Amino acid sequence: SFVTHVASQGMANSPLYACSRSVKLSEFVQHVKIMGADSDFRFSEEYEALKMVGREQPSTAADLPVNRGKNRFTNILPYDHSRVKLIPVDDEDGSDYINANYMPGFNSPREYIVTQGPLPSTRDDFWRMVWEQNTRSIVMLTRCIEKGREKCDHYWPIDSEQTYYGEIQVAVLNESKYPYWTISEFKVTLDMESRVVRHFHFTAWPDFGVPEHTQTLIKFVRAMRDRAQYSPHPIIAHCSAGVGRSGTFIVIDRLIQLIKQSDTVDIFGNVYEMRKERVWMVQTEQQYICIHNSLRTVLEGREDDMPT
Numbered sequence: 305s306f307v308t309h310v311a312s313q314g315m316a317n318s319p320l321y322a323c324s325r326s327v328k329l330s331e332f333v334q335h336v337k338i339m340g341a342d343s344d345f346r347f348s349e350e351y352e353a354l355k356m357v358g359r360e361q362p363s364t365a366a367d368l369p370v371n372r373g374k375n376r377f378t379n380i381l382p383y384d385h386s387r388v389k390l391i392p393v394d395d396e397d398g399s400d401y402i403n404a405n406y407m408p409g410f411n412s413p414r415e416y417i418v419t420q421g422p423l424p425s426t427r428d429d430f431w432r433m434v435w436e437q438n439t440r441s442i443v444m445l446t447r448c449i450e451k452g453r454e455k456c457d458h459y460w461p462i463d464s465e466q467t468y469y470g471e472i473q474v475a476v477l478n479e480s481k482y483p484y485w486t487i488s489e490f491k492v493t494l495d496m497e498s499r500v501v502r503h504f505h506f507t508a509w510p511d512f513g514v515p516e517h518t519q520t521l522i523k524f525v526r527a528m529r530d531r532a533q534y535s536p537h538p539i540i541a542h543c544s545a546g547v548g549r550s551g552t553f554i555v556i557d558r559l560i561q562l563i564k565q566s567d568t569v570d571i572f573g574n575v576y577e578m579r580k581e582r583v584w585m586v587q588t589e590q591q592y593i594c595i596h597n598s599l600r601t602v603l604e605g606r607e608d609d610m611p612t
């Protein structure tokens with residue numbers, strides 16, 4: 305396999321190997337089996353090699369006293385170089401700050417915006433970001449309450465009543481509930497301009513874990529991509545911290561598009577690139593393995609083997 309080849313060629317110490325590990329699609333199923341052997345020994349080794357990627361980069365804006373209360377978790381802070389900046393409000397310190405980073409995708413270098421689950425105190429900032437960044441798709445990968453803990457504010461209207469979030473009005477136009485996700489359309493209005501924003505809410509992903517069936521996640525990714533298509537507008541993806549589930553979702557979305565045009569994949573390189581933009585993207589080894597198993601499911605044509 306690729307790992308054996310690398311070892312035999314003494315490539316393991318090459319700089320290229322440090323940030324990319326391409327595998328031929330024709331060898332990918334075998335590659336996953338080898339990586340998972342000996343209790344996932346090689347998955348552990350490869351995931352460990354990602355540990356410090358990006359961590360040398362500063363997050364000074366996030367650390368400013370005026371902004372500290374805007375972070376859901378004190379250890380999940382956006383790097384300065386890739387953070388999304390809100391249009392500042394006159395003379396209001398920190399008014400350009402939101403815990404969010406631009407993230408590259410298959411189609412563009414800023415295809416996604418990854419952010420934390422809004423707090424009650426930052427939900428107006430979240431809607432400012434939606435409006436200012438001209439987002440038309442929001443992907444939510446957490447429930448608002450999980451195991452009795454608030455993971456994300458319910459930042460959209462509870463019913464069909466139009467609701468103000470700062471100066472922005474949001475109304476739920478429609479809602480389609482499926483077994484493991486809900487797809488809604490919101491009417492978002494500022495001044496005299498209105499836009500339709502789709503909300504893709506996946507509700508079957510336990511925090512720090514992985515969905516029960518890879519097929520369920522793959523179908524959700526396809527449901528989003530089929531509707532978002534190749535929109536020039538950044539897709540906002542969030543969970544609670546905006547690193548584990550959001551990172552895993554984005555890698556799978558990228559891979560499903562990539563394999564239509566390439567005969568090799570580099571999952572390590574994808575995660576490496578994303579961790580340069582936001583900390584801890586793909587937060588657990590199990591999520592890293594889930595990405596491999598999801599691609600394996602697609603390549604083996606097993607997407608329809610389980611209920612969605």
Ligand SMILES: CCc1ccc(NS(=O)(=O)O)cc1
Nearest residue numbers: 377543544545546547548549
């Ligand atoms: C310790 C902070 C933290 C909390 C939750 C998560 N999970 S998530 O990024 O999938 O929401 C990741 C990190």
